[in-house]
Amino acid sequence: MVYQLHYWPSIQGRGEFVRLALEAAGASYVDVARGDASNGQGLPALFHCLQDESVARPPFACPVLVDGKRMIGQTAAILLYLGPRLKLVATSEADRVWTHQIQLTIADAVDEAHNTHHPVGAGLYYEDQKREAARAAKEFRTQRIPKFLGWLETVLARNPKGDKHLVGARLSYADLSLFQLVAGLRYAFPKATQRVLMKTPLVLGLHERVSQHHRVAAYVRSERRIPFNEEGIFRHYAELDG
C-alpha cells in the first residue's frame, strides 16, 4: 500500500515529522501536494482532501495521511498510527504511550517555536506583530529552549537501555522528531540553540546520529527535503535570535 501524505508543498512544517518517519522506514508514499495537478495531485488534491464533504471523519487541518480508506489528521495521531506499521515504536503498550508522551512534548515545543513569530495569531503577517514577536522570542530563547532540550537530555540520560535513543535501544519516531526539533531550532535561533546544545550533549549526539541514519541522510540530501524557509514553523529572523 502506498501512503498518501497531504501537506503544504513549500514548507517542512508539521508535515516534516511524518515525512521523516516515512523516509526513515523506507515506506512508499506520495507527497501529494508536491505532485502535478495534471496527475490528480498538487494543491487541488490537498484542498479536496481538506474540504471533501463525503469524508465521514474530516481532518481539521493538514498534515493528513491517507492509507487506503483511512484518513488521519493531527501529526501526533498520524505517528501513533504509523509507528507500529513502520516499526518505529516498540511493541509494549508502556513503550508506546511513553513514545507518544515524548512526541506530544516535542509538539508543544514546535507550537511554541511557531508562536515566537506569530504571537498574536497565525492569521496576521509577521510584519504586523514584530514587536510582540520580539518579546515572545526572548522568553522562548531564554526559558523554553533550555527547558525542552534539558528535559530531552534527562530522558536520554535516564533511559535504562542506554542514552542512544529516547525509548529503549532502537530508533523510534520520537528520535526522528528530536532530530527535526533540533534542526529547526538551529535554523531559527542558531545562537541561542548552540548555547543550549553545549549543555545537552546527549540531545546533540542523538540529533547527529539520526542525521547519519542512511535513509534519513539520503532524504535530507535529496530534493524531497524542502529547505527551511520563512514560511514554515521554524523561521530565521535574525532579530529574534540572540
Place this chain on the structure above:
Amino acid sequence: MVYQLHYWPSIQGRGEFVRLALEAAGASYVDVARGDASNGQGLPALFHCLQDESVARPPFACPVLVDGKRMIGQTAAILLYLGPRLKLVATSEADRVWTHQIQLTIADAVDEAHNTHHPVGAGLYYEDQKREAARAAKEFRTQRIPKFLGWLETVLARNPKGDKHLVGARLSYADLSLFQLVAGLRYAFPKATQRVLMKTPLVLGLHERVSQHHRVAAYVRSERRIPFNEEGIFRHYAELDG
C-alpha cells in the same frame, strides 16, 4: 487500583480533562495536590512527582497520572491510556485513533485559548502583555472559535452513528473534552462563544447532554470541581471578549 492524579490544586487547567474522564467513569482516584501534606499529599507530593530523580520516564509538566508503577504525562497521552481502561473509547483501532485525533484538535483549541491572555509567554503576567492579549483575543474570537466549533459541528453532523456523540454511539473522552472546551469558552468569552454556539446546535446539544450525565452532573455540583478562575487556562477578562 486507585489512580493518582497530580495537577495544580487551584485550577481546572489541563488536568480537568483527566478529572472529567475519571469522574464520568466513576473511577477511584486521588487528586493528590488537593490532599493534605500531613498525609503525604498536597503540593509537596506534586513537586516530588515532577522532580523525582529516580523516575526513569519523567514528565515534562503536569498533569501526571500515576497508575501503580506507571507514570504518564501529557493530557492526551493520559486519555489515550485511560480510554480503554475507563471504557471511554471504542475498541477498534480506527475509532481509537479518530477519538485521539479529535482530542488533539480540542487540545489545540485549548492552547490557543491560553495564548489569548499570554501571547508573549507563560512566564510573564497578563498585566505585562495586555496590549498583545487584546490583539490575540480578537483573532481567537473572530477566527478560531468559529473554526474549532464549526469543525466539531461537522464531525457530529457526519457521524454515521448519529449526531449525539463525536465517535460512534457512545460517550467517549472526546465528548467529555468537548463539554469542557465549551464550558471554558463560555466562561472566558461569553459573548463571542454564544454567537458561535447559535450556529453550532449539535455542539451545544452534546455539551448539554454531557452536563446532564449523572456522574458528570454530580461532579460539577461537588466541591471537587474547582470553579473557573483567572489563574487557569480559560480566564474571563471582559476586555478580551466582545
